[in-house]
Amino acid sequence: MKKYEIILHDLEYKIKNKTYQENDLLPSENELVKIYDASRATIRQALKILEEKGLIQKQKGRGSVVIASSKLNFPISGLTSYKELQNSLGFESVTEVIKFDKITVDSELAAKTLFEIGIPVWRIIRVRKIDGEAVVLDHDFVKYDICPNMTKTDVAYSLYDYLEKQLKIEISFAQKEITIDFVNDEDRQLLDLNLLDRHIVSVKSHVFLNDASVFQYTDSRHQVDKFRFTEFARRQKR
Incomplete structure (x- = not known):
């Protein structure tokens, strides 16, 4: 460094x-x-x-x-778990696992995740609370065959901690898409939104292993007034 x-x-x-x-x-x-x-x-x-x-x-x-910073800085670049981000930024957070089950990929899910139709995946829905307020809603789909013995406790603490430290899986890279989406009924139900909130920041990611195979799809939905999405960019000499 x-x-x-x-x-x-x-x-x-x-x-x-x-x-x-x-x-x-x-x-x-x-x-x-x-x-x-x-x-x-x-x-x-x-x-x-x-x-x-x-x-x-x-x-x-x-x-x-x-200067005042009422928003948390979430880096756009890099591939960082929520737990790692929490530790680096020094904020207190609680994770609540809303759903943890095994499902089969249908045509609609395959189109979003790039998984093959018919394969089993873990479906994980988690709410992240900061200062007691539900501000992030994570939807994760993870290939079942790479972590068949994963538990609800594992994903409540850190999915990546379990995959990398327990299973020694090497996570390589991600393709991300950031959009401003309309708030849906599930957002209203699970997040502590303001009554006037109409939009939410969605960070969708396809995450790949070293062999360039996709093993995870995530849609992480954030309150718009709680986070600042940042990236430090340096112009390359030409």
Whole structure:
């Protein structure tokens, strides 16, 4: 990991756990140079990314101010489990498993998931609660034959933790699609939506193993006012 990335992650962690709170000034660039034993250019690179992530605002004559962030930053790129995201962002969350059963893929499900018609899959529906409020509704379909002995307890804690640590399955990559969908009856029933909410952010993912075979399809539905979907992009030299 490069030096600016180490500094970036440390400052981001301190902002997330309220070491530096809203409207606080971060240490000056000169102070950060001494704290991290780094060059001014390295410090500026870390601060630039913090600003791009919406965590600080540089103000002339004052320095870098921590700004309010009522939304959780969910990264678009990368393949990260909800449990890993919870640990990295430092928020408290409870997972409630609404449904966990084995079903057979029909033509409608095959069209969505890319699974073959007739094969068995696990159907998993989970609600994620933050501060006691139901804000994420996850629908997962996972090939049954790769994890036939999986339990409701396993998916309540972390599906990927079970697959990777217990079964030693190597998860490779995902294709994601993010859309703004209309709220449906199930969203109304299972999520703590506002009465005026008409839309929800849906992140649909096909997830693949190392052999490029799809093993999971997910539709993760998020309250629109609770999350900020982010990606850090660097322009490639041409």
